[in-house]
Amino acid sequence: MEKxxxxxxxxxxxxxxxxxxxVLSGIFTPKNNSILAGVSERDWKPMGAIAEERDRVDVLILxxxxxxxxxxxxxxxxxxxxxxxxxxxxxxxxxESYYWLKEIYPKQTPELVILEVNALYNGEGAVAEMDYxxxxxxxxxxxxxxxxxxxxNLTKADLTEEQVYTEIDxxxxxxxxxxxxxxxxxxxxxxxEMSGEIDPATELYLKKLTSFCESxxxxxxxxxxxxxxxxxxxxxxxxxxxxxxxxxPYLDLNQMxxxxxxxxxxxxxxxxxxxxxxxxxxxxxxxxxxIAGQYPxxxxxxxxxxxxxxxxxxxxxxxxxxxxxxxx
Amino acid sequence: xxxxxLLFLIVFLPAVVILYQLAGKKFRPMVLLAAGYVxxxxxxxxxxxxxIGATVVMYFAGIGMEKYRLMFKEQKKGLDRTAAKxxxxxxxxxxxxxLFVGILFLAGTLLTVKYYNFFAENVTKxxxxxxxxxxxxxxxxxxxxxxxxxxxxxxxxxVDVYEGKIKAERNFGKLALFMAFFPQIMEGPxxxxxxxxxxxxxxxxxxxxxxxxxxxxxxxxxxxxxxxADRLNTMVGxxxxxxxxxxxxxxxxxxxxYTLQLYMEFSGCMDMVIGTAEIFGVTLPxxxxxxxxxxxxxxxxxxxxxxxxxxxxxYIFYPMSLTEGxxxxxxxxxxxxxxxxxxxxxxxxxxxxxxxCNGIWHGARWSYIFFGMxxxxxxxxxxxxxxxxxKFSERFPKLVKxxxxxxxxxxxxGVLVVIGELFFRAEGLKHGLLMFSxxxxxxxxxxxxxxNLLGLGLDVKDYLIILLVAAAxxxxxxxxxxxxxxxxxxxxxxxxxxWCAYYVLMLSVIIFGAYGDGYLAVELIYxxx
Amino acid sequence: xxxxxxxxxxxxxxxxxxxxxxxxxxxxxxxxxILSLVSEIGxxxxxxxxxxxxxxxxFNSAQAIWAMIQRLEEEG
Numbered sequence: 064m065e066k067x068x069x070x071x072x073x074x075x076x077x078x079x080x081x082x083x084x085x086v087l088s089g090i091f092t093p094k095n096n097s098i099l100a101g102v103s104e105r106d107w108k109p110m111g112a113i114a115e116e117r118d119r120v121d122v123l124i125l126x127x128x129x130x131x132x133x134x135x136x137x138x139x140x141x142x143x144x145x146x147x148x149x150x151x152x153x154x155x156x157x158x159e160s161y162y163w164l165k166e167i168y169p170k171q172t173p174e175l176v177i178l179e180v181n182a183l184y185n186g187e188g189a190v191a192e193m194d195y196x197x198x199x200x201x202x203x204x205x206x207x208x209x210x211x212x213x214x215x216n217l218t219k220a221d222l223t224e225e226q227v228y229t230e231i232d233x234x235x236x237x238x239x240x241x242x243x244x245x246x247x248x249x250x251x252x253x254x255x256e257m258s259g260e261i262d263p264a265t266e267l268y269l270k271k272l273t274s275f276c277e278s279x280x281x282x283x284x285x286x287x288x289x290x291x292x293x294x295x296x297x298x299x300x301x302x303x304x305x306x307x308x309x310x311x312p313y314l315d316l317n318q319m320x321x322x323x324x325x326x327x328x329x330x331x332x333x334x335x336x337x338x339x340x341x342x343x344x345x346x347x348x349x350x351x352x353x354i355a356g357q358y359p360x361x362x363x364x365x366x367x368x369x370x371x372x373x374x375x376x377x378x379x380x381x382x383x384x385x386x387x388x389x390x391x
Numbered sequence: 392x393x394x395x396x397l398l399f400l401i402v403f404l405p406a407v408v409i410l411y412q413l414a415g416k417k418f419r420p421m422v423l424l425a426a427g428y429v430x431x432x433x434x435x436x437x438x439x440x441x442x443i444g445a446t447v448v449m450y451f452a453g454i455g456m457e458k459y460r461l462m463f464k465e466q467k468k469g470l471d472r473t474a475a476k477x478x479x480x481x482x483x484x485x486x487x488x489x490l491f492v493g494i495l496f497l498a499g500t501l502l503t504v505k506y507y508n509f510f511a512e513n514v515t516k517x518x519x520x521x522x523x524x525x526x527x528x529x530x531x532x533x534x535x536x537x538x539x540x541x542x543x544x545x546x547x548x549x550v551d552v553y554e555g556k557i558k559a560e561r562n563f564g565k566l567a568l569f570m571a572f573f574p575q576i577m578e579g580p581x582x583x584x585x586x587x588x589x590x591x592x593x594x595x596x597x598x599x600x601x602x603x604x605x606x607x608x609x610x611x612x613x614x615x616x617x618x619x620a621d622r623l624n625t626m627v628g629x630x631x632x633x634x635x636x637x638x639x640x641x642x643x644x645x646x647x648x649y650t651l652q653l654y655m656e657f658s659g660c661m662d663m664v665i666g667t668a669e670i671f672g673v674t675l676p677x678x679x680x681x682x683x684x685x686x687x688x689x690x691x692x693x694x695x696x697x698x699x700x701x702x703x704x705x706y707i708f709y710p711m712s713l714t715e716g717x718x719x720x721x722x723x724x725x726x727x728x729x730x731x732x733x734x735x736x737x738x739x740x741x742x743x744x745x746x747x748c749n750g751i752w753h754g755a756r757w758s759y760i761f762f763g764m765x766x767x768x769x770x771x772x773x774x775x776x777x778x779x780x781x782k783f784s785e786r787f788p789k790l791v792k793x794x795x796x797x798x799x800x801x802x803x804x805g806v807l808v809v810i811g812e813l814f815f816r817a818e819g820l821k822h823g824l825l826m827f828s829x830x831x832x833x834x835x836x837x838x839x840x841x842x843n844l845l846g847l848g849l850d851v852k853d854y855l856i857i858l859l860v861a862a863a864x865x866x867x868x869x870x871x872x873x874x875x876x877x878x879x880x881x882x883x884x885x886x887x888x889x890w891c892a893y894y895v896l897m898l899s900v901i902i903f904g905a906y907g908d909g910y911l912a913v914e915l916i917y918x919x920x
Numbered sequence: 921x922x923x924x925x926x927x928x929x930x931x932x933x934x935x936x937x938x939x940x941x942x943x944x945x946x947x948x949x950x951x952x953x954i955l956s957l958v959s960e961i962g963x964x965x966x967x968x969x970x971x972x973x974x975x976x977x978x979f980n981s982a983q984a985i986w987a988m989i990q991r992l993e994e995e996g
Contacts, residue, residue, distance in 0.1 A: 072886065073599075076890055076893075079890070079894075080894060080897070083894060083898065084901075087898070087902075103908045103909070105908060190392055190398070190434075193398050193402075194392065194396045194398035197397045197398055197402065198397055198907075201401075202907075207901060209908075211901055211902045211903075211904065212907065212908070212909060214852075214902050214903065215850070215852045550971075550972070553972070554970050554972020554973075556972045556975070704951065705974070706971075708951065709951075709971040709974045710971040712955050713955075713969070713971055718959055718962075721956075733956070734952050734956070738952065741955075
């Protein structure tokens, strides 16, 4: 009897703790997806995908800043009528791509997920990535751990209000970058300074992402946006090997910069790490027609339900920086 | 996989606890040893051959010395006193040779990986100054984690065996475990063989009592490290890198904040380490005893990083002061200047190497050597002026016992420590000196209250939470100083109160911790030494 | 024993050496006191106290110090 009492005590202690965590998580989670409400700048763009109207996004693009500045969903919309969204973040790791997909999925049911695979190489070594992935896991299930710093500006409203995401990113996750700093290094795929090795934690989450897509009937496309400073043959081969093993298509635009029409003297903002606006237009055009040809995606142009996307496209064009407009 | 990371706290440690418990008494030490090597491997990969190499050397050197000790015991029988003395001398010489080789290997490895580049750089500089075109190349040497800590444990073991204080260990696994107990690997505490080896090898069952007490202490350490130390890191970094633009008073606050950061960080880490060991029923030596209640700097060093001070005392200070030369100088001084003179001379000779070692142990930098010499001078001055203090306290017996006078002494010690840490943290000795003179010349106390502290990466709420937790630590330190067992008291409270206390502790770490978006992860400071 | 007590008296007076068993633990003798003690003992009894003998157990009481001296005398 004494023993039963003791063990009930231990269980009760942790049950109460779990309840506390869950209640506090509710309080600490921002009640809106705006920066003012407590969302970090880094999370703001991917969170915008949740704020979009239900089931509007057919193609969800995940990845780091290379895809953030490299693919423009609204230009794909304008050309192919496909609705896509870049849920990318600077330095996004695959474990984050995975959890964004899981968070966005209840609201959006994409037919195609595109993962920009530079996200495989944002880690800092095997042990560090195990720790990081664990942190992401904890933050996914205990939002308090993610939003804990909001203790500084909690308001009364946090106690009472429901969570409603309303703030839409009119560029659908795309980041317009002007400015040009040419890359003059020539062929970079042979440069083997960067290792292609994928650390175990990242590989685990790549597999989890792959099987999530599989079990939810989502097509998965691996993509590399051209980037001389972050890509080479070793990395290409590592990704191609994974793609082969799992029966996934892998589109490496680094290998087809000529078809895409990249001019490295004009299309990069920082000597070959990120594309600028000009480069991203070429990649978006190529990618748009590629997915339109490969996947049965619906052209939603003219569908009155999607009027917002036309509206957003107009706003986006109007808000383009002056230098880009004059060039046009 | 440092002690404050999730990987350690929610994967590695629970896994080791479960495996350890399942393994049964006989195999538990092996689980701990394997865990130690995995832990070491996660930081330094194949450099763990250094650790194994050190263990092998210790093992054979220990057995070798033991052999001679037994030989002496055997042969001495039936010899008269003079003959026994002769024999002892001969055998001691042989033992000493083994000791020397063992220490040479252990210390040599440490010196090479840690100090070679510093040495080479300075040789090259001197050669350049003498316009000789000679110099030593800089080498790309990797330093295995914790080498500064385990090397001292290894040397201590050899000396203890040499002196017959302990028996040489014939069980290689036990010796290996002594060197590779995972909670101790990164930052100590530095323990002596007879303090921990038997406990580590006992393979005691983990009890719920151990688990809660250990867990309690781990969370207390996390609170200090993640809430206070990591939060202070940005502010301290900003003041030390931009001191030219800071008022002297702000610099002083920065140095004090760094002292607080270091205390919270190092003592917090020790709480985690000692708490982890406690789970396995192992009592590690304490490394801190409320250092900021010290009334002078030598007392401070008996309360701060205690195991390093104890090691230096046992293996540097005593051996140095017992060498013939120092003893002779002492008795010579005694006959000429009296007892006090002898004390000054012996102190001079024995304390200098102690503080040189203390300084340079922290790393190959002139500023660390300066740090050691700073304390050498302060403590030597204390020895020299001791008769004056004695006279003073004889003259004013009531004053020296007055609480205000004691508070003054504690405050004075605190200021001296803060100045020491200023040089310790500064980017090199040159900046340390510049920073110190800048602090003295531009000191305006008002600068602290006119908002200058708010532009350094912390807002008012950050300062509040730092002060709040620091106050909690202060209260607990006060209670410890009075001999109250806070942890036992807490564990003995009725369940509702105890649970609330644990919830507050755990949630404070989660909510007020300086981690995640907007914070840079801060590595353990002492693991770099 | 007589001689040892004299040496102790000289180094640190005002201590009841007959009863005190915490000379080290209560910081009554500090490192320096022990050092002078060691050298005095070495001279008076012709024994070598090694650094390894410098442990609290050997110095906590006059009795313990005396026991150590006798052990060392025996060992030679």
